[in-house]
Amino acid sequence: MRRIGILTGGGDCPGLNAVIRAVVKTAVNEYEMEVFGIEDGYRGLVEKRIRPLREEDVSGILPKGGTILGTSNRDNPFKWLTYKDGKKVYEDYSDLAIKTIEYNELDCLITVGGDGTQAIAYKFFEKGVPVVGIPKTIDNDLSGTDITFGFDSALQVATTALDKLHSTAESHHRVMVMEVMGRFAGWIALYSGIAGGADVILIPEIPFNIKKVAEKIFQRLKSGKRFSLVVVAEGAREEGGEYVFRKKVEDPDMPIRLGGIGAKVADEIEELTGIETRVTILGHLQRGGSPSPFDR
Template identity: 50%
Template sequence: MTESTPPTVRRIAINTGGGDAPGLNAVIRAATLAALREGWEVLGIRRGYMGLLEPEVDGEPGVMQLTANAVRGITHLGGTILGTTTRGNPFGLEVRQPDGTWGKVDRSDEIVECFRKREIDALIAIGGDGSLSIAHALYNKGLPVIGVPKTIDNDLSATDVTFGFQTAVEVATDAIGRLHSTAEAHQRVMVVQLMGRHTGWIALESGISGGADVILIPEIPYHVDRIAEKVRERDVQGRRFSIVVVAEGAQPADGVASYADASGRYGGIADRVAEQITEVTGKETRTLVLGHIQRGGEPIAYDRSLALRFGAAAVRCIREGSLGTMVALQGNRIRAVPLGDAVHDIKRVPADSELVMTARQLGISFGD
């Protein structure tokens, strides 16, 4: 639901939650400057919502004043000046029990009360599907919220693109490209593991752009023998090396679960695939797990521009009273979409998409 009558706004807050992504600081800067031009006061909540529950940590206040000086020169910076956390869900915060064990407690009502006490009229919540689901739940408790989509996985269905994605693809493409010469020199198979628990957008786009021979994504279950066929095919053609790109959540066709540890962190699939390739083909293999390098560093120009547009649009939504929404890029325009719809489904790679068809026409194998 959105409000039809623009609210009286004096003070807003901004927070960043979940994994970091290139462009977060650009959103913060745009939203802050746009809000200041409206005559509003702007507060930054550190570490997601934890800054409200922990007023001070190591001498650092949990809430900071965002002024024009505070956001000067941060558009190009990676990370977030507000900090972030992946363990800050106020609906289920981990706490140590009296018996020494860990449990979860719902402190969401405290968050809403903190906003009321500070007389914050709206929150700009910058995050991915998890963070925005939390923001939507807080909106249902009465907290005025505008969401800004952030995820390098590009898996939010309501927006064509999320900021941070193109930078991650650029980083991954560069890494894949650099592996060609060393793989060819040693006649090895190089297996590159990229982020993508549930979707394969990064692996697909960077794999195509970087010249991969095999791309494994969660949406298309793979067979090891099909991967081996591609490796042998290249050997026959005199191309005695291969580049295999695998998303961390890719799954074999036998239905075995993705390679996640007890904490839910994904990893190890590159090693598993490399071992299997060696067993079947006898080829020497090496692995590279790109990991958090995909999240780090400066955002490319596209992500800076999109992040700035999102930040400014979020302020327009507050000014117009369009609360409980998320700003989204649809075509060449920024639109406000209901927050509940935005986090309802994740955007997966269609197996018959134009990108997949292009890859197949280029001779890239998906192991299927």
């Protein structure tokens, strides 16, 4: 094996550049291999956008967030969006991607990504492409992996934010609701909530009853605690309820863009308790910035 390709897929997170750097330095210095970077995830593989990565190309990127290769969470070579007669059609472009691999004489494809990226990588493996998957997701929800890089950095952002909300909630005697990422897994909400002393933590895995949330806040009020902190994952939902989403999107795997559960919970808490309630949505702050030492 002398030539390997690497791509970053899905949402970005702190630590991607550290992985790219580690792959290049190890492959070049220890195994005398050539490394090629594929731009913008699987889109670059289909569109033949690939370039050599040398040591000088990865110099200085260790503490930087994002990915020097670019990424995409919408492109699936096995379900490629095309237009025919003005209509949207999904076609299988995986053979075009494989031709890019063969043309560049890549002996192995390294895919850095989460569940979506690795599911696609497995399909390429089934078609005979040697693949090495590196687990990346701030959600920490990859099966068979105890912890994924990106999670620790996102956790630090969320915990720091909750610490700051604690002081303003206490000063104004309010309920503060913090919405964090996590479509189907509540690891960020759970870990940051525990670390930051949240009074209520709502996660996708356990549907919640808003009346019980209000009861918890009333209990704190009776004990002299005039403020409360609530952490809610974006994929959390009420018992028997549906996902709260901002808009529908053209994605065959996840046709909705989640968001808004924090505001919904805040409104319902204020209505049930009469206590002024505010919401903070961390959003993409959890994906940006320098990686933590663990994620490097």
